[in-house]
Every structure is written in C-alpha cells, then in structure tokens.
Amino acid sequence: MFGFKHKYCFTCEKKYRKSKEHDLRCKSLCRFCGRIGSERPCMATSNFFKKCDDCGKKYLNEDCFEHHKKSSNCRQTKICEKCGVIWSIKNYKREEQKQHVCGQKWCQICRQYHSIERGCYIRPLEPKKSLPYRLVTFDFEATQNEKINNVNEERRLHKVNFYFGGRTGPLQMYFDADSEQHKIAYLDFNSLYPSTIATTAFPVGHPKIFVVPLPEQKVNWNRGDQIPFKGILKVFLIPPSQLDVPVIPVKFDERLLFPLCRKCSINYPNGANIKDYRCTHNDDERGWVSTCTSIELEEALKVGYTVTRFYRALHYEKWDENLFKNYVAEFMAMKIHASGFPEGIEGLESEERFINECKEKIWN
Template identity: 30%
Template sequence: MAAFRNQTPLPNIRHARNGSECRVGPYSLDGMDTTTGTVYEFHGCAFHGCPKCYPGPVQDVQHKHPYDPSRSMRDLYQKTQERHRRLQEQYGMQTIRVMWECELEEERRHDQEMDEFLQGLEDQQWPAPEPLMPRNAFFDGRTNAIQLLVNESVEDMRYIDVVSLYPYICKYGTFPIKEPTIVTQPDQHQWQQYEGLIQCSVLPPRGLYHPVLPFRRKQKLVFALCRSCVDEHMQQGEIAEYQPCEHTDEQRAWVGTFVTLELKKAVTLGYKVLKVYEVWHWKEFSTYDPEAKTGGLFTGYINHYLKKKMESSGYPDTCYTEEDKTRFGNDVYDTEGIRLDPASIKPNKGMRAFSKLQLNTAWGKFGQRDNFPKTEYITEPSVYFEKMLDVTQTVRDVQLVNDNMVLMETLKKEEHVAP
C-alpha cells in the first residue's frame, strides 16, 4: 500500500504527482516502476466493470455503463482485461498490480491508519494540495496604494514607478533552463538547497507592513497576513471595521506555490515554512553578465528592440556637440552592451512605439494563459457524444444550429492542462 499512500519512500514509481503518467501505446498508466517495468493500476468498480461488484449475468442485464446505456458492465470488464493483455503481450509490461475500488474500501474498514490517512485527504484536514502547477507561482503584475485617503492639507503626493520593469527582468533576471527534477518527497529541513519552485504551507508574521507572499481568493490577488481574515472579509461583501486578528497560526497559514528566491526573502522577514509538499528543482540557470556582456535567456531579443527604441527616440536634449553624442553612445554600450548606430539615431515616433510594444509584451506573451475555450461546429453524433463524455473537459455551451449541426464550446479542466 505504500505506492498508494505515498507516505514512505517508494521505488521509482512514476505517476501524476511526480511529473506525468507514463504512456505506453494508447494507454496512460496510473503508476509505473521505471526500473522493473511494474505497472500499478487503480480501477473504479463502476467504470471498469468489477466482477465482484457486478458478477455473472448481472453484468449484462441489470447494470449498464453509467454514461453509455448501450454498453454493459461486461463490456467494461472485457475492455479492461483487453487493456491488461495488450500491455503484457504487445508492450512487454510483465507485472501489472491492480487494486479495485471495492478492495480499497475493504482495506479501509480493517486498517484504521489507512482510513484516517485517506479521510484526511478527503476532508482536507491534512493539507493535501493538488500537484504543483507552475502557473500558481505566477502572480502577474500589480499596483498598490499605500494610503487610500489623504488630508487636503497635504501638499505633495508621491508614487513610485519602475521604468521598463518587464524588459529589465527579461534581460537581467535569472531563468531556469532545461527540465527540472521533480521532488515529491522533499527534505523538510533543508528546503533552501532547492532552486526553482516550491509548493508549501507558510505562516506569515504578525505586523509586517508590506507582506511579501500573496495568495488568491475569489480571483483576487491579496497580500495579507491571515488567510481567515481575508475569507471573513470577503464573505461580508464589504470592508468591515478593523479588528485585531485573533486567529490561530493554523487559521492564518495557507498553501501556495512560490519561487524559491521569493520564499527565501520572505523567511528573512519572519515567514515560516511549515511543510514542503513538492519541489521543481533546476540545476542550470541563465543569467546576463553585465561585465562580460554575455548570457541571459532573452538578452538578444531585448537588446534588439531596446536598440531600436533608443535610436528612434533621438539624442537626449543634453547632447549638443558631436563629443556629447559619442559619449552618449559609449555610455549606452557600457551600461547595456548595445552599440547604437549614429546614422539611425533620429526621432521616429512610430518605430519607438512599436519597439516599446515589443519590449513590454514579451513578458506578457510568455505569461499568457494556456487554457482558452474552444468552439467548434459538430455534425457527427459520435463526435458529439465523445466530447460530452470526455472527463478531461467541461462542456460550457451547446447550441442547436439546425437539424444536422450543433455549436459546442468546451474548456479543458485545469488538472488536464499540460504545464
């Protein structure tokens, strides 16, 4: 049962929680020991025609497929057996370990420890988050008002705007390269050895003026020091009168996915990492070296359009002489590693706007959502029913166009969107 509990060190079993399910021919396997070739399968009784739950003639007469009444439970069981046969004979999977849903329920009735473990997952009393999704660590851009109301006697109001933030990060930021090592049983006490993404539960400090780690509630990104306070305020539907937080540490903490660099900074400001669930660890990174003027994942792209932007902006107003212009070009090279073409340095509003757009939208394009609704016209009944029964997507809308055609809108379920 260790393979199903995932509590103790396991053999090299690859599954959905440590990368992705192995695919052999047309089949996705629940689990597979990559060293021995042992296949692990968990079968729901109603979906695979369990011979214990639906024995003998009952498989044909009394029980039909839950989504397709034209098929019997015997059909399901035979299809399952055919799957196992092909895995062994056609694809060389010699050992297939199968657990049926009813067998698991029977074991739960006789194994209190297992039952409590699984019940904790179901009730979410034991934190059991979904597999790490990289997008959950991407919190988009944000703005913040430190003070919402000022007295009319205040003469100066100030704001901070980081110039060219997106291009700067793309050029000077550190980016992982190649594939990560996915760690599903990370060292709880040595998590700072990892570099990449960490899914963990965190406890924020009390009284920190600028919280570091955000979380989402009702599609809103909030920076707060108590999860329960945010939940209570949102339930009231308005900003309630300020009350000191009296929640326990357990009520204040939350589970999130963070970049290790961000998490390490938060720890220096009083955050505590309570438990680490999963880590995507990278060994290689790409960073721009301003001294050698080499490296960086997006350096070539950023330099190309930054050069266009600076040339089409013309010389600064402080450049009066040829010596000033030469000094300006040298300063740009020393600072950014970009050689400007003196003949091309002249105001061009159109080119400047285009170059600026290219610089600022690169970050947004790479951060774009990867799950959009799909709309299609369907004329074949088989295609219609296939999509209606597809458990990997949600049918959002179906409209009858005419007697021979429907318009269907579908959306992939988040757990089935490839990271």
C-alpha cells in the first residue's frame, strides 16, 4: 500500500488506485486480465487456448481467463479482431467519437483520435529560448517622492489619454424659473454615432510607433497638410487668443476644459468672471501637451491653433471607409421600415429625396 487506498508499482514507479487506472505502458500489466504484479503479464501454459465470446480476446492461460471473467475486465474492454487493439467500452459509451477505428491513435496534442499517417493538425508549441537580460536595482531610500511639476514631461509618455467626455452648450449657467411664466428646456440631438461611423474612415490593423528625436521636435504647423501622420499624435499645442468655440479639450485637476490659456485655467480652478480681464501669458504658458487624433488636429489648425513641438505618433497605414457601413445600413433599413419616414418628410418628392440621400451616403 502507498498512502490511503493507493498501491505502488515498482516497475513504472508510480502509485495507482485501481488496476484499470494504471498506465497501459507498464511492463507489469497484463492487458488481457488487467492484473498488475511481478508475475504479470500472464505467461502461456501448455494445452490451453480459449477465446472469450464476449470480449473477443484469446487466452493461453486458464487462470488469466478465469480472472478476466470474474472481474469487470471482460465487460469493460474488447479486442479488435483486425488490428488486435484492446479498447475501452466505457469510454465509447460516454463519448461515441472514442469508438475504436483501426489505424487511429489517441493524440495528446489535439485530444482526439486520428490516423497515424495523417498526423495532428495542431502544430506543437515551440519553447522560446531564454535570452540574457540585465537586472537593474535601485535604493528605495534614494527615490524622489516629490512630484516634478513640469508639463512637458508628458512628452516622454505614451498614455491613452486622448479620450474625453461629451460637450454640452448651456445658454445660461443658472436661472430661477417661475413655474407660471418660464420653463427650463433641454434640447438634444438624435444620436450621431450611426451616421458618423457609416461615413467615416477608420484605422485598420496595428499602428507604427514613431518617436521624434529631440533635435527634430521643433515644428511650426498651422495648416492641416503639414501633419505628417494619420492616427494619434502627441504635440505641444498653442490655442488662438480669441475663439468662440474652442476645439481641443484638456484636463487640469480632473476638470475637462476647452481653454484658450493653460495658465489662466490653473490660476482659477473654480472659474471666474472678471470684468475687462485680459490674458497676459506668453505662448509657452498658454499652450499644453496634447494627445489628439490627426482628424481633430486638422480641424484645430483650421481655426487658428498652432503646433510648435511634435513628440511622437501612432501612425495607421490602412484605413477603411466601409468598415461599419453594412452594419449600419442593415439596422437603419429595419428602423425605417418599422418607424416610417422621419417628421417633416411628406409627399412623394420628399420621400424620394430622403431615399436617394440614404442610398448615396450609406447604401452605396
């Protein structure tokens, strides 16, 4: 005995609980009666030969034959008369695909039976070679705990920090409404996501990373055709001194702003309404490091923004204008059929114009 309810085989040097669970490759295992031991496999005796009508196995030892009939070996295994392989009836009853087929073998890689000549379709994993590496350690007592307040340090990072929330346009920040004379209204557009993704080109595949060397970082971009990459860029951006609707957002102290001066935004964290206030900061104080898409940057340059430093970019070479077009077209057709034409479209001429517009933008 080897532990609780376990036995030990000295031939293959493994423990086992039941004979039928033992390794079939063990040299001390009799494949005909299922017993294990130093006297196994059972040796042939003179003047004895008998074939079992139930499992089909042929026996040359009377003791081996009697034991296989008394035990569950006869009920659980059968022998193939063509190739001589002994296979498990229990596995076949549990999973029909495990029924014995001549010439097939159990594959440890794909966990299925298949022909030996065909081989396995799954290529085995090739172990990666260990490469030498350098281990660099440092003293924790010498680390710097104080944060260096340098806005330009972000040029070294490649964080995914170009996602911002939506924008609202309140006409008045606070109004005390009189329930009898005044009413506060909130207007919203229909979702622009379907039409936008159906008519816009999207990047496809993995981007190429471009890091601009320090001597080449100074630029002077004020037009969209000066942007050298399509994708995501990290630049130092200077907004115009006057603009009704700023384009590029930025976060200062977890506040999402569309400012025209970085220094003014930091100096007034709660906002302010100062009469005759004029910004006196220079371009370096007004600008900030921005991570934005090439599409946003092109629109910003059109309205007066300027790029003075270019740090790095994620450039996408392939773009697809039809990536989501079929997806939107299918569900938009279902919605139009279910809901009918939108409000304001009346008469055959208006309906025909609406259908042609949908075909031109989405279904073409």
